[in-house]
Amino acid sequence: MTDDKRINQMREQLPEPTLRRLPWYLAYVRLLLDAGVEYVSSTQIAKEINVDASMIAKDLSFLNIKGKTRIGYEVASLVHELQDFLGFKVGHNAVMIGVGSLGGALIHDSGLANYGLRIVAGFDIRHDVVGTTLCGIPIYDISELDQRLATLNAEIGVIAVPIDHAQEVSDLLVKAGIKALWNFTPFRITAPQDVVIQNTSIYAQLAVMYNRMGKQM
Numbered sequence: 001m002t003d004d005k006r007i008n009q010m011r012e013q014l015p016e017p018t019l020r021r022l023p024w025y026l027a028y029v030r031l032l033l034d035a036g037v038e039y040v041s042s043t044q045i046a047k048e049i050n051v052d053a054s055m056i057a058k059d060l061s062f063l064n065i066k067g068k069t070r071i072g073y074e075v076a077s078l079v080h081e082l083q084d085f086l087g088f089k090v091g092h093n094a095v096m097i098g099v100g101s102l103g104g105a106l107i108h109d110s111g112l113a114n115y116g117l118r119i120v121a122g123f124d125i126r127h128d129v130v131g132t133t134l135c136g137i138p139i140y141d142i143s144e145l146d147q148r149l150a151t152l153n154a155e156i157g158v159i160a161v162p163i164d165h166a167q168e169v170s171d172l173l174v175k176a177g178i179k180a181l182w183n184f185t186p187f188r189i190t191a192p193q194d195v196v197i198q199n200t201s202i203y204a205q206l207a208v209m210y211n212r213m214g215k216q217m
């Protein structure tokens with residue numbers, strides 16, 4: 001079986017909680033790599049990031065890497081495998097819809113490139129931003145979305161518009177052939193089944209934090 005086929009097959013079997021934990025491991029083992037550490041055990045990772053060691057070993061069993069008894073995993077290989085498996089090594093082109101305070105901040109975030117996300121253009125309706133560039137990225141009028149997407153080779157639409165425009169811009173993106181929507185608005189957008197939707201909200205996490213704080217008081 002080819003490497004690509006094997007990775008795709010393992011990705012399909014992967015439970016979502018595992019997929020959410022793997023980037024935590026990656027962030028930690030990247031620190032070890034930068035510090036020149038050669039090997040790390042699942043027990044060591046467990047201690048540092050507060051996840052059960054057996055769960056880490058199980059999560060890592062989805063990857064094409066074996067730990068050595070009593071030594072653990074080779075750090076450089078683990079970083080490589082995790083990045084590969086999570087799709088962070090492939091550049092995914094994305095367009096930013098809404099270049100206000102959040103959209104602008106995301107365009108400024110050079111860290112996204114480490115996770116395989118390359119924002120190639122922004123779209124807005126504001127005259128003061130349309131026609132300008134931000135971090136070298138051109139900002140176009142939203143009315144040009146169809147025409148610009150034809151040449152941008154982007155598969156992801158990042159949505160950072162006011163809540164009452166969320167569905168409208170999602171529909172435009174889907175119509176223009178976008179495969180995935182990363183929605184930062186608090187609106188639960190809908191799209192055809194073959195379009196991947198990922199909702200991200202720092203506000204939703206606040207509710208959980210307040211609730212837990214209340215229980216401690």
Ligand SMILES: NC(=O)c1ccc[n+]([C@@H]2O[C@H](COP(=O)([O-])OP(=O)(O)OC[C@H]3O[C@@H](n4cnc5c(N)ncnc54)[C@H](O)[C@@H]3O)[C@@H](O)[C@H]2O)c1
Binds near residue numbers: 124163185203
């Ligand atoms: N997920 C999170 O953690 C998080 C954090 C902050 C804000 N938000 C949400 O992100 C969204 C943006 O917040 P913000 O603070 O950046 O707002 P903002 O007002 O600063 O920016 C919104 C931008 O969208 C543009 N816009 C409006 N209608 C548009 C359209 N039809 N097409 C293209 N662009 C359009 C506006 O001109 C503006 O530049 C809001 O829905 C907000 O609730 C989410």
